[in-house]
Amino acid sequence: MRQALTKLGLLTLVVAVPAGAQSVGMQIVDTTGAPVGTVTALNGNNLQVKTDKHEVMLPRSSFSLGNGKLHFAMTQAQLNAEIEKSVAAAAASITAGATVKGLQGTEIGKIDSVTDTDVVIALASGSKIQVARTGVRGNADGTVTVGLTADQLKASAGPEKAASGQ
Numbered sequence: 001m002r003q004a005l006t007k008l009g010l011l012t013l014v015v016a017v018p019a020g021a022q023s024v025g026m027q028i029v030d031t032t033g034a035p036v037g038t039v040t041a042l043n044g045n046n047l048q049v050k051t052d053k054h055e056v057m058l059p060r061s062s063f064s065l066g067n068g069k070l071h072f073a074m075t076q077a078q079l080n081a082e083i084e085k086s087v088a089a090a091a092a093s094i095t096a097g098a099t100v101k102g103l104q105g106t107e108i109g110k111i112d113s114v115t116d117t118d119v120v121i122a123l124a125s126g127s128k129i130q131v132a133r134t135g136v137r138g139n140a141d142g143t144v145t146v147g148l149t150a151d152q153l154k155a156s157a158g159p160e161k162a163a164s165g166q
Contacts, residue, residue: 022047022060028070036076051076054083090138094119098142102149109153111144121146121153129156 028036028049041048046057047070056079063070074082098111100121109123120130137145146153 022063022065022070026068026070028063028072030072030075032075034075036072036074036079039070049079051080051083053080056083086140089140093138093140093142094133094136094144098138098144100136100144100146102146102151102153104149106149108146119144123153129153 022039022042024039024041026039028038030036037049037051039047040050040055043057045060047060047063048055048057063072065071072079094111094114096111096113099107100109100111102108107124109121112120112122112128114120114133117133118130119133119136120128122128131146131148135147137147139145148156
């Protein structure tokens with residue numbers, strides 16, 4: 001975290017901003033002082049930020065502190081556009097043939113088929129398992145993450161499902 005202090009408009013000094021200086025409810029503004037959003041949660045090295053349209057986690061290092069507000073290099077419209085672009089890319093990755101990873105990042109299979117409500121995953125063992133579409137998350141890199149570890153998913157497939165191909 002850095003804080004820029006200007007003395008008489010001649011000197012800019014950059015110093016570290018303590019993590020405690022960022023708190024829930026703090027206002028975030030862009031470089032012109034226009035509102036970007038509000039901090040809604042703190043999570044390790046990230047701040048959860050709510051704009052007028054979205055909530056997103058952003059690294060603390062993306063902000064500087066000044067005049068009791070957090071400053072951010074993007075406008076609210078720019079941040080909303082980037083979030084929407086990322087969400088669209090992630091949603092587009094939930095498609096047949098996409099690589100599926102477990103919670104720990106281990107590749108567990110490929111998407112076999114997708115409906116509005118479910119995703120069928122073909123595991124490396126040859127068995128298939130159906131999960132709710134809400135149980136998977138598309139990633140910007142084109143992969144998909146399921147909300148289980150590889151071992152949990154394999155266990156849920158079980159021998160009966162593997163034998164019947166479901």
